[in-house]
Structure formats: C-alpha cells, structure tokens
Amino acid sequence: MKKSTPTTPRQKTGGFPVWWHHHGFKMRAEPLDKEKCILVISGSAAKITIKNILSEYPNYSFGDGWLVDWEVHQWTPLGLKTIGRRQFNNEELLAAFGISSESGDTGGWLIEEFGAESAQQGKYIRWKEYLNIPCPGTGHDGDPNVSVYIEEDIEKAIKQLLEL
Secondary structure, X not given: OEOOOOOOOOEOOOOOEOOOOHHHHHOEXXXXXXXXXXXXXXXXXXXXXXXXXXXXXXXXXXXXXXXEEEEEEEEHHHOEEEEEEEEEOHHHHHHHXXXXXXXXXXXXXXXXXXOOOEEEOOOEXXXXXXXXXXXXXXXXXXXXXXXXXXXHHHHHHHHXXXXX
C-alpha cells in the first residue's frame, strides 16, 4: 500500500462521483456476527458480505485476510443479479472504507482516470465517503458493482470487525 495523489472525480448534481450510484445512500451495516467474524452491509438493491477468510477456510495457508462478496439485484422478478468475490487484506479493507488514505499498488491509474482518493484495481475505488466495489461504474442502473456511502455506522463496524 502506498500514498497516491488524490484527484477529484467528475460529479453529478448532488456532488457525488459520476461512477457512483445513488442506491449507495441506502446501504447500512447489519449487526456484526462476532462468532463467525462476518459483517453484512446491505440495502434495497445490493449486499456486501465481509468475512474472515480463516473462518470459512480454516486450512488456508496463504495468510489471513477477508473475503468480500457482493451481490447486486438488477431485476428481482427474474432473479437477475451480479455476484462477485475478492480477497482483501487488512490495509485494503481500511482504505476501501475510508479509515486509511493508503491506496493499492495498482490503484494509481484508477485514481488518475476516474478521480478518487484511494483505489485497488479489481477491488474498490473510493472518493471521500463514496465507495464502489469492485470498480468504478457508470452511475446508472444495471452496473455490476455496489456503491456504498460510508456513514459512521459502517466505518465503526469495519473497525470492530478488524479488532476480532
């Protein structure tokens, strides 16, 4: 992780980045499952599940970290959705949720191209409290990524998760 030079993204009316979807304002942290070491952040159209990799794969021998699963529902009547999974380390999770201002080694070009404070290719892009997982989007319905407005409850839940 390294410091990158933040750039300001093009913005929509309302001041949020063009790559971020307004459904991100609806995302909320659910109660932390301390026993299973799982945090769910969900809204009306999307869900992010963060779980300790060793709780799901106890024999995993490539170090610790976090599995970040996301699900975006595009059209519920037909079950149309996008799902994905990436592995984050502690530093990436802290940076993604605005607790750190570090950026990933492959995030510099994302920051320059799309405007952001922190990014890691294929994992996240963030400007201020506006986060997209796993990448920038168009900011319109149908994007295969999740937008999150990082409010105090989400930041607090991430900090609690990392303390476990």
